[in-house]
Amino acid sequence: MTTATQFEHQQTKILANREPKSGALLLLESIAAQGVDTIFGYPGGAIMPVYDVLPKVGSLRHILCRHEQGCGMAAIGYARATGKTGTAFATSGPGATNLVTAIADAYLDSVPVVFVTGQVTSDLMGTDAFQEVDIFGITLPIVKHSYIARDPADIPGMVAEAYFIAAEGRPGPVLIDLPKDVANALTTERHKWRPYPKVKPEMGQSDYISKAEDLIKDSKKPLFYIGGGIAQGDGVKELRDLVNRTQIPVVSTLKGLGSLPTDHPQFLGMLGMHGLKAANYAVQECDLLIVAGARFDDRATGKLDTFAPNAKVIHMDIDIAEINKLRKTDVFLDGSLKKNLEALNPGEAKCEDWRRLCFSRREEYEWDYKSPIGNMKTGGVYAPKLLHDLSRRVEGSAIITCDVGQHQMWVAQHCYFDNPKDHITSGGLGTMGFGLPAGLGAKLGAPNRTVITVSGDGSIMMNIQELATLFRYDIPLKIVLLDNSALGMVRQWQEVFFEKNYSEVNLDDNPDFAMVAKAFQIEAFTITKGDEVDDGIERLLSATGPILMHVKIDTYENVWPLVPPGRSNADMMER
């Protein structure tokens, strides 16, 4: 992220260069000056001036996805895999509205992405012109900040600030709406932009460290509840050190997975709706919850007033708006999570009995991958086992992106992670269609890593067109398509909560996905039996180009355990 000095330096450089340039060129040069190397975009009328000068800015690689939503999600995948800010372009009107889901996804998962949309010319704005929508207004609730560029001379400062805001503090999406005439206009002016933006919230070491340490020392049943903030706040190492120092058990949200290696001795697993029993029971019984970079999301907490009912709460988050938002906090540590984790030093927690209880439960409820389960008994493919085997084969070396549904929960439950940035899942928005574009963005950002996308037969159809992007740029993404001929997660809910009243969840007329992939010139094959899994994984992993493994699985397999919505995490349902 840009520091105050770098920001000043950029401003000075901007003001010094008075060559006549168009708004479009200023935009691209300013983006390149931020160190951006890859833009995911899709052209159209209002943004044509930008595409016209794109070839002039040699350091920018443009990836043409096949749908603006694909562009946006690829930029998110890129940002999450690299830790850098992503960039996506679209034209006005339908191009801009196609970006909206990606913007919301970035907002809810706190991903730094700068979105640039073309806009109709200034004199037409507000007249319901062709392809005019008020994208600034539409996206107000789902951006961290946004701009309408009114003057080309503002653009360099605006772009620098946009990238600063996207990455600073709790990251998020920033939108720049660029009217066509502003993009076309030549200017020798450069406006001095506002000063270095105020860092929000004010960073700073809290005085409450010692209060937190006292609570930990007094606790008999302490528990860490960690979330996506660990990865975003670059606190993985500090968390691991703290856990090793204190020996306190840990549960994680979906987005915190990998902050501790899955097999770490203190790790009890994911909590919440599809959490592991050992994790949910620990939360229910703990007397102190040490929350780090998590936000009491309802998927994690279940019925809020039954969540950790006997616990005091220490809450560490960079976003002070999270303090007391959903749960009263006893001690709040604001500012840098990394620094707070480092500063906290209560010594080894004295809670032997508690630890023993937690870890005996972890053993008791551990998955048994050896004995046949589900449709393995009849020779079929059991998806959790396949994911477990696949993930053990690539242990720690692969990035996994996924879509949304049962397969997403199986990835969270059965794959091994030892870096939270390797698990790229749409947590906050739960966006079907995320996996494939996020996977291609991640692979472009991290070309030396193996990147695997786990998708479902419903989800993949939402951005299937991005197979064309894989082919065009020869992006060696590995896709595992778990095909249960159903909108499985919805079907499971209808089975469990709506008395098997199956309504609009049947997808048994799916296309032949291997044939679809081949039509996009992507290598593909189908497996249907348990004894084909090993060879399938081998073929998937040894492919040098993009590849899709289509796996037929049982329609009626469910994700267990399951906490019914609105109920306490203690009320987990089982197979």
Place this chain on the structure above:
Amino acid sequence: MVELQRNKTFEPSGVQGKLKIVLHDVSGTLIRALGTIERRGYDYRDVHCTQRVDGDFDLLVHIEDTGGPSNLDTLCKQLERLYNVVSAEKVGRRKHAERA
């Protein structure tokens, strides 16, 4: 009967309050602040906005909660998180009366 889920977490219903918000003069400044108040579960009873000599805005809003988890401190922090918001604070009744 299935009831509406109006989950009062820790403050009683009918939370009312007056907020003073200082805003930068940038695109969308008012809508962003007012929209945040509404989306976070409050209705306006009174909105008063004046531009100051330095170009910023003083926004006084009298609000009432709509049955969500109301917490005006959290709301102020959510407002302060916005980039065009300089500050947001509760204006106490007594203080207000004193000033009047």
